[in-house]
Amino acid sequence: MSGRRILHVDMDAFFASVELLRHPELAGRPVVVGGGGDRGVVAAASYEARVFGVRSAMATARARRLCPDLVVVPPDHAHYAGISARIMACCSEFTPLVEPLALDEAFLDVSGAGRLFGTDRELATELRRRLHEREGLWSSVGVASTKLVAKLASEAAKPLPGSDAPQDGVCVVEPADELRFLQDRPAADLWGVGPVTGDRLRALGVDTVADLAVFPLDALVSHLGPAVGRQLHDLANGRDDRPVVADLEVKSISQEETFARDRTSLSELDPELVRMAERVARRARRRDLEGRTVHLKLRWADFVTTTRSRTLDEPTADGLVVARTARELLQGLPVERGVRLLGVGISALVPAGGATQLRLDLGGSASQSADRSAALRAADRVRERFGESAIAPVVPPPTDPRG
Numbered sequence: 001m002s003g004r005r006i007l008h009v010d011m012d013a014f015f016a017s018v019e020l021l022r023h024p025e026l027a028g029r030p031v032v033v034g035g036g037g038d039r040g041v042v043a044a045a046s047y048e049a050r051v052f053g054v055r056s057a058m059a060t061a062r063a064r065r066l067c068p069d070l071v072v073v074p075p076d077h078a079h080y081a082g083i084s085a086r087i088m089a090c091c092s093e094f095t096p097l098v099e100p101l102a103l104d105e106a107f108l109d110v111s112g113a114g115r116l117f118g119t120d121r122e123l124a125t126e127l128r129r130r131l132h133e134r135e136g137l138w139s140s141v142g143v144a145s146t147k148l149v150a151k152l153a154s155e156a157a158k159p160l161p162g163s164d165a166p167q168d169g170v171c172v173v174e175p176a177d178e179l180r181f182l183q184d185r186p187a188a189d190l191w192g193v194g195p196v197t198g199d200r201l202r203a204l205g206v207d208t209v210a211d212l213a214v215f216p217l218d219a220l221v222s223h224l225g226p227a228v229g230r231q232l233h234d235l236a237n238g239r240d241d242r243p244v245v246a247d248l249e250v251k252s253i254s255q256e257e258t259f260a261r262d263r264t265s266l267s268e269l270d271p272e273l274v275r276m277a278e279r280v281a282r283r284a285r286r287r288d289l290e291g292r293t294v295h296l297k298l299r300w301a302d303f304v305t306t307t308r309s310r311t312l313d314e315p316t317a318d319g320l321v322v323a324r325t326a327r328e329l330l331q332g333l334p335v336e337r338g339v340r341l342l343g344v345g346i347s348a349l350v351p352a353g354g355a356t357q358l359r360l361d362l363g364g365s366a367s368q369s370a371d372r373s374a375a376l377r378a379a380d381r382v383r384e385r386f387g388e389s390a391i392a393p394v395v396p397p398p399t400d401p402r403g
Contacts, residue, residue, distance in 0.1 A: 005120060005143060006244060007108040008150040009091065009127060012138045012159065012169075014104035015044035015080060019073045021136050029071055034060055036072040037260020039340075043075055050161035077255065078279045080104075083135060085286055090130050094123065099244045105154075107147055109244035124170045144173040146240035149182055152189060179238045183210035190235050192228055200224060212236040253287075254295065254345025255279045262301045262338035269335060269342060273326055276344040278319035284346060290315035291346025294325040301338030308333075315350050322346060 011017070015033040020026055030049035034042040040060035052067035064070050084103035091098045094117065097109035110123055117123040124141040131139050142153025150173075157171040173181050187206055188198050200223060206212050212220075213236040221229035234240070255276040263269050284291060292315040296308045308329040316322065326344045 003111060004109070004145050005111045005114075006145065006147055006150045007094075007110050007120075007124060007127070008142045008147070008154040009106055009108065009124075009131075010140050010151075010154045010158075011087065011104035011131075012140055013044055013046055013050075014137070015075060016046040016049075016073075017137050018080060018083060019076075020046065023073070026071055026073075030054065030067050030069060031071045031073060032060070032063060033073050033075050035258065035260065036060060036074065039258055039260055040072070041258075047159060047161045078282050081283050081286060083137075086135065087131060090134060091127065093130070094127060097244045097246045099246055107150065107244045110143070120172045121170055124172065125168070128169055138169060140169045140171075142171045142173070144178055145175050146178070146238070147242050147244070148191065148235055148240045149173050149178050149238070152182065152185060155189075182238055183208065183213055183236070185209050187212050187232075187236070190232055192231055192235075197224065197228065197232075209236045252295070252345055252347035252349070253280050253283050253289070253291065254297075254343055255283075256297060256341060256343030256345075258299075258341045259339070262340055263342070264336050264338050266330065266335060269330065269339060270327065272342055273330065273344060274319075274323045276342070277323035277326055280344055280346055281317050281319035281322050284317040284349070285352070288352045289349045290317045290352050291322075292316075292348035292350065293346065294322055294329070295343070295345040295347060296326045296329040297341070297343035297345070298330075298333065298335075298339050299341035301340050303340070305341075306333065309347075311348070315348070316346075317352060 016031050019033055020031060028048060029046075030052060031046040032042045032049050032054060033044045034040050038061055042054060042056050042058045042060055042063050044056055045054045045058075045063070049063070049067055049070060052070075054063045054067055054070065060072060064072075080103050084100075087104075088098060088100055088106060091106055091108055095108050095110050095113050099107040101107065110117075110120070113123055114120075117126055120143040124143055128139050128141055131137060138159075140154045140157040140159075142150045142155070142157055144150040144153055153171040153173050157167070157169050159167050159169075185208065187193055187201050187209055190209065190212070193201065201207075201212065204215070204219075204223060206215055212232060215233070217229065217233050220233055223229070224232065257272065257276070259272075263272070293309055293311045297305065298307075299305045310325055310329060312321070312325065322344065
């Protein structure tokens with residue numbers, strides 16, 4: 001691993017920061033992105049909201065109790081995905097080895113980038129500058145020789161809620177300092193330490209990474225199992241050989257939503273289904289992908305989950321096709337029992353365009369296919385410029401087979 005340098009970039013309060021750009025009148029106010037009903041969950045919180053203890057994954061109802069003046073903005077995942085694609089494209093200007101972790105964070109292997117961009121700090125600072133110049137968003141960047149330390153370094157570079165202290169948003173950990181930097185952290189910061197594993201470690205008297213590093217491996221394996229025990233022992237001692245893996249294959253694209261109140265009729269579910277299908281299709285088009293299988297997911301009021309799927313004759317990235325298929329899958333299901341969550345997705349993904357050649361081979365219309373594709377992408381550009389509501393998808397009701 002000699003000479004390896006890995007950068008982790010994490011956008012600051014990504015969803016909330018994006019919404020503040022769209023709604024400048026909310027600047028300085030405590031804002032969260034998430035569901036606003038009794039069952040809503042915070043997806044992201046502005047730093048003004050974090051001062052009150054509001055955090056992501058917190059129930060919105062609790063967040064409101066902590067911060068009565070909280071502003072809740074509904075999420076717009078299609079918009080965030082578009083910005084994320086540009087963020088990843090910007091990262092790829094520094095190295096082809098970019099591994100996205102989520103919409104708002106990625107690993108970069110910048111081992112060979114120093115000749116072009118200078119020191120680790122200069123490279124990280126330039127990346128932050130370009131992202132802010134192009135998107136108006138700030139990020140935090142960590143650099144180290146391993147993924148684990150780079151990610152922890154980006155967390156250390158994050159702005160502190162309520163603090164006016166200047167911060168450059170970059171934390172570089174040199175190889176000689178990595179073990180000390182790592183072992184000063186709580187054991188809960190390591191990958192693989194969730195609530196259950198954390199409780200087990202505390203029961204063993206392990207609170208910090210340093211405690212874990214000197215804990216006997218055999219005893220750790222005995223209490224946590226061989227896979228988890230060895231992994232945590234290696235990480236605690238700075239052993240992390242995981243490479244940055246670029247171009248991770250996307251297996252599926254989906255959208256789901258938990259409703260503030262249960263939906264009990266097809267007429268209530270249909271607009272939500274159409275909206276989700278359109279967002280799924282747009283995300284596929286951004287990646288130049290099409291899906292052959294359409295999926296439907298429902299979680300009932302009693303928390304039981306039902307899934308349905310159908311494989312199409314041709315792959316698609318057309319929201320009209322996805323919505324019609326999902327609607328057919330929904331027919332006959334007992335929605336009157338109460339639908340708590342609805343999800344729509346596509347899988348069996350292939351590069352866009354292959355289906356067009358197939359249609360030509362079978363005597364299909366190339367002009368119709370090209371016109372439809374051009375219209376969809378034009379609509380995408382309008383939404384990106386003027387917002388989600390600029391163009392509303394309309395899916396005609398299915399023809400009654402009984403005539």
